[in-house]
Amino acid sequence: xxxxxxxxxxxxxxxxxxxxxxxxxxxxxxxxxxxxxxxxxxxxxxxxxxxxxxxxxxxxxxxxxxxxxxxxxxxxxxxxxxxxxxxxxxxxxxxxxxxxxxxxxxxxxxxxxxxxxxxxxxxxxxxxxxxxxxxxxxxxxxxxxxxxxxxxxxxxxxxxxxxxxxxxxxxxxxxx
Amino acid sequence: xxxxxxxxxxxxxxxxxxxxxxxxxxxxxxxxxxxxxxxxxxxxxxxxxxxxxxxxxxxxxxxxxxxxxxxxxxxxxxxxxxxxxxxxxxxxxxxxxxxxxxxxxxxxxxxxxxxxxxxxxxxxxxxxxxxxxxxxxxxxxxxxxxxxxxxxxxxxxxxxxxxxxxxxxxxxxxxx
Amino acid sequence: xxxxxxxxxxxxxxxxxxxxxxxxxxxxxxxxxxxxxxxxxxxxxxxxxxxxxxxxxxxxxxxxxxxxxxxxxxxxxxxxxxxxxxxxxxxxxxxxxxxxxxxxxxxxxxxxxxxxxxxxxxxxxxxxxxxxxxxxxxxxxxxxxxxxxxxxxxxxxxxxxxxxxxxxxxxxxxxx
Numbered sequence: 001x002x003x004x005x006x007x008x009x010x011x012x013x014x015x016x017x018x019x020x021x022x023x024x025x026x027x028x029x030x031x032x033x034x035x036x037x038x039x040x041x042x043x044x045x046x047x048x049x050x051x052x053x054x055x056x057x058x059x060x061x062x063x064x065x066x067x068x069x070x071x072x073x074x075x076x077x078x079x080x081x082x083x084x085x086x087x088x089x090x091x092x093x094x095x096x097x098x099x100x101x102x103x104x105x106x107x108x109x110x111x112x113x114x115x116x117x118x119x120x121x122x123x124x125x126x127x128x129x130x131x132x133x134x135x136x137x138x139x140x141x142x143x144x145x146x147x148x149x150x151x152x153x154x155x156x157x158x159x160x161x162x163x164x165x166x167x168x169x170x171x172x173x174x175x176x
Numbered sequence: 177x178x179x180x181x182x183x184x185x186x187x188x189x190x191x192x193x194x195x196x197x198x199x200x201x202x203x204x205x206x207x208x209x210x211x212x213x214x215x216x217x218x219x220x221x222x223x224x225x226x227x228x229x230x231x232x233x234x235x236x237x238x239x240x241x242x243x244x245x246x247x248x249x250x251x252x253x254x255x256x257x258x259x260x261x262x263x264x265x266x267x268x269x270x271x272x273x274x275x276x277x278x279x280x281x282x283x284x285x286x287x288x289x290x291x292x293x294x295x296x297x298x299x300x301x302x303x304x305x306x307x308x309x310x311x312x313x314x315x316x317x318x319x320x321x322x323x324x325x326x327x328x329x330x331x332x333x334x335x336x337x338x339x340x341x342x343x344x345x346x347x348x349x350x351x352x
Numbered sequence: 353x354x355x356x357x358x359x360x361x362x363x364x365x366x367x368x369x370x371x372x373x374x375x376x377x378x379x380x381x382x383x384x385x386x387x388x389x390x391x392x393x394x395x396x397x398x399x400x401x402x403x404x405x406x407x408x409x410x411x412x413x414x415x416x417x418x419x420x421x422x423x424x425x426x427x428x429x430x431x432x433x434x435x436x437x438x439x440x441x442x443x444x445x446x447x448x449x450x451x452x453x454x455x456x457x458x459x460x461x462x463x464x465x466x467x468x469x470x471x472x473x474x475x476x477x478x479x480x481x482x483x484x485x486x487x488x489x490x491x492x493x494x495x496x497x498x499x500x501x502x503x504x505x506x507x508x509x510x511x512x513x514x515x516x517x518x519x520x521x522x523x524x525x526x527x528x
Contacts, residue, residue, distance in 0.1 A: 077474050078507045097279045097290030103449045111499035111523045114449030122253050147287035155254045171287045271429060273455045273466030298429050323463035331430045347463045
């Protein structure tokens with residue numbers, strides 16, 4: 001079973017072609033490094049528009065069967081930064097531990113990490129994780145939270161994700 | 177004045193008798209270790225059903241005068257994990273610091289600690305604290321947050337809880 | 353351009369003159385230490401009443417053009433502690449990283465730091481930050497979060513705040 005993983009870059013400027021989407025590409029590259037089980041990316045670059053973000057999250061999960069969707073961009077305090085709100089609007093339950101840990105890790109690099117409002121949540125059987133927009137924070141955030149992701153997908157009855165343990169080690173608690 | 181403390185285990189399987197409720201028992205044992213002032217447990221094992229959890233929280237606080245209710249179970253990402261939502265639904269105000277600290281402490285043991293969505297909040301004059309479902313995380317979570325609990329109950333005008341300081345030390349700031 | 357910064361003390365007792373507002377004064381003193389660019393305080397002491405807090409936040413931001421409003425008081429678990437709820441009610445988006453970091457820093461001093469429910473958020477082009485009520489926690493909380501504040505105000509298109517770098521260093525990421 002090939003896992004499908006959504007990657008959404010929300011950026012008015014990347015959508016308009018003002019610059020290349022380095023962050024979405026960094027997510028794909030990182031996941032290629034991590035995963036040893038079969039998967040394919042479902043990738044989209046969209047504007048920082050709340051309705052569009054919500055519709056894209058729904059489509060990737062409800063129609064395209066993604067078990068995981070990773071977003072980048074739109075997590076800051078500016079007027080057009082609405083990714084966390086769009087995420088919360090489509091989720092059945094929120095996972096506050098992801099945002100807490102990513103901000104804590106990013107704080108080791110920059111004090112402005114507290115401005116990132118990224119969160120995570122569950123829609124149906126899929127996990128949605130917001131990452132910040134800066135390409136260089138993609139890897140540091142994913143390194144922090146990804147060890148918990150395969151077990152989370154197990155609990156949601158999704159595909160069994162396996163990682164290359166020389167790169168990152170997925171943790172699955174022993175069954176009682 | 178004997179303090180009444182609610183302990184709720186939310187677990188479909190423990191309710192059905194598939195296994196014993198070790199986690200609820202661990203909460204009672206831990207509180208027996210901690211508290212030197214008189215208290216009595218009000219204990220219930222219920223299914224992972226949101227309406228039942230909400231009704232049980234209300235009953236323990238509004239009818240049975242519990243000043244503190246500690247839950248275990250139902251904090252994960254799975255479909256039947258709804259304890260944080262039930263808790264938030266019956267609370268007047270939320271206490272985000274409890275979940276943050278418990279996840280941070282649990283992260284020292286397992287990277288999947290970020291999957292635990294446990295929270296805490298206030299209903300009327302009572303504090304509700306969610307703990308994860310695994311028996312061995314009960315003590316590590318309570319050890320982290322309990323030093324702040326007696327002062328919180330003071331602020332809610334509840335009974336004066338005293339602890340065995342050789343086990344855990346309650347902290348009460350000096351009055352200005 | 354002179355930046356206007358709101359300082360709100362919410363305290364029934366300070367409003368009634370039972371004691372002096374040391375905390376609001378500590379915020380003003382701390383900001384005087386920090387800022388080297390021109391600014392002026394807009395200062396008010398009000399009761400712990402949710403409608404009054406909401407109205408005061410709106411007035412300071414919408415009418416008096418404050419780019420930043422710092423509150424002190426009303427963040428605890430007691431019945432009259434409603435500052436975080438009033439803040440959330442008037443904000444367009446929440447900034448969870450501020451509360452997380454301030455609680456983490458305060459935890460180094462007192463285990464009851466988890467009882468503080470302080471948050472931060474954005475209303476229009478202004479940032480609102482809640483601080484706890486105790487005078488001595490004002491400086492430790494502001495020291496933790498203020499390095500990120502000038503860049504946040506930049507992103508909201510507000511005045512360019514400059515700090516005395518011998519006291520505190522504002523961090524602005526390099527533009528891509």
